Amino acid sequence: MTRPATLPPPRPTRTLHPRPVPSAAPPWEPPPARTDTLGNGLRVVHLHRPGQRVIALELLLDAPREAEPRELEGIATLTARALGHGPRARDTRDFTTAIETCGATLQAQATPDGIRLAVQVPVSGLDRLLDLLTETLRSPAFTPHDVARLVRQRLDEIAHEQASPPRLAALTLHTRLYDDGQRAARPAKGSAETVVRIDSAAVRAFHDTHARPATATAVLVGDFTGVALPRLLESTLGRWVRPAAAPSRPPAPVLAASPGTVLVHRPGAVQTHLLIGRAGPGRHSLRWPAQAIALQCLGGPLTSRLDRTLREEKGYTYGISAFAAPVRTGAHVSVTGSVETRVTADAVAEIMAAIGSAAPGLTASEHHTALRTLKGITPMQYLTSAATARVLADVEAERLPAAYLSTLHRRLDAVTTDEATRELRAALPLDELVVVAVGDADAVEAGLRGLGPLTVLG
Known part of the structure; x- marks a missing residue:
């Protein structure tokens, strides 16, 4: 008896729906802040954010690092930290308890632009x-x-900083970028030779000279519903009275023409920390939007040229980035990351090749991705009162125009792909870059010498 032929099972059918395409993000502008001036001259920038019942306050004192006496460098940092110990009328522990009773946190630091x-x-x-x-x-x-305890703590920190590759690289880079007479060419928080000279009388003199309401700014962000803010500020911070003074004017940086490669020896290091950069235009410059897009294309997200080459294709690093860190007088334009010791020279060569590859031009796809990322990041900086206060305080510290934040997206949109390409060439010209490598000189010196002139430190 013949069995009937077995038919194959019917092939399942699928209905494929089109992938949803997100709509274009609506134009975004930051919420506008209001600026007032108290009777004592203190400038107050405040922004009402409904629902954010944790108030963020940033107080900026006009005490930039350039104001430090040469023999007492680091005094701005110690003054900031000493302010965290409270007023003369209170014991430090009582002051700390009072802050905690308010449910508050207090941090103090010295930045290039002043004490915050x-x-x-x-x-x-x-x-x-x-x-x-x-x-x-x-x-x-x-x-x-x-103050004596803070000095001892700072001296201990200096010893630890000498063992930190990123810190060593940054100090070495600044030493090569700036003239010897520039404050930026020396350790930001002072050296052991200068910090050890600082005492309480010097800290008080520095504070009395530079901490004045007429040159200070307070930034407050949060939900002020039910708070008579102007009256509250006048009855508190308005009682801080000091003689008026002119605001500081940071000197124009004097750059040292000393490009090349510097190797800082760390015996036995299994990684080499790389920092490649120069001094460039800051946020005051009309070039800033194009520079931001160019650096994002070079070393921003995982799709950037540097990360794609050194991380995805070569496997030299876990990540590498390109960015510009702004200050009042410009910005430090840098490429940084850590690579395995044995591939140090190859990694430097690949970075230089990626920077030089701007000659054919950035692509429209790279430009679009960079622009979308930069514009997408900005609203996230306004999610919390603390983050928003930090953004507004940075604008105040750098003395940027009032319209800087509200026009930033429009200025980014106006940048063309050709303009971003030109800015990438201008931001990181190969013949002006300082290359700092912190690693084992015994293992990497020969390879780096093959790339050009080399200075070995340590």
Whole structure:
């Protein structure tokens, strides 16, 4: 008996729906902040953000690093840290307890542009926190014991910094970029030789000279519903009274023409930290939007040229980036990342080739991706009161125009692919770059010498 032929099972059918395409993001502009001036001359920038009941406050004191006496460099950092110990009328522990009772946090640091006090506090504790801050500004403690302890801590930090490849690379780069007489050519927080000379009298003199309401700015962001903010600020920070003074004017940087490669020896290092850069235009420059897009194409997201070549194709690094760090007088344009020791010379050659590959031009796809990323990042900086205050404080510290933030996206949109290509060539010209490699000289020196003139330190 013949069996009937077995038919194959019917092939399943699928209905493929078109992939959804996101609509274009609507134009975005930052929420506008308001600026007022208190009776004592203190400039106040405040932004009401409904629902953000944690208030962020950033207080900027006009005490830039260029104002430090040469023999006391690092005093701005110690002054900032000593302010965190509270007013003369209170014990440090009592001041810390009072801050915590407000539910607040207080951080202080010295930046290239001045001293910054950053506070976060629930709206319920804002009035008490402002009282404590006003007490501190009017009559800081600066006790000999506290300042001496801060000096010892800073000296310990310096020893640790000498073992940090990124710190060593940054200091070496600045030494090569700037003339010897420039403050930027020396350690940002002072050297052991200068820090050890600082005492409480010097810290008090530096504070009294530079901490003045007429040259300071307070930035507040949060939900001020039910808060009579102008009256509250006048009754607290408005009590801080000091003689007026002219705002600081940072000198134009004097650059040293010393491009080339510098190898900082770290015996036995299994990685080489690379920092390649130069001094370039900052956010005041009309070139900034094109430069931002160009650097994003070169070393921004995972699809950037550097990451695609050194990470995906070669496997030399976990990641590498290109960026411009702005200051009032310009920006530091850099490429940085760590690579395995044995591929150090090859990695440097690949980075230089990627930078030089701008000659044929950036593609429209690269330009589009970079622009979308830069514009997408900006709104995220306004998600919290602390992040928003930081953005506004940076604008104030660099003394950027009032319309800088509100026009940034339009200026990015106006950049063409050809303009971004030209800016990439201008931002990182190969014959002006300083290449710093921190690694094992015994293992990498020969390879680096094959790329050109080399200076070995340590």
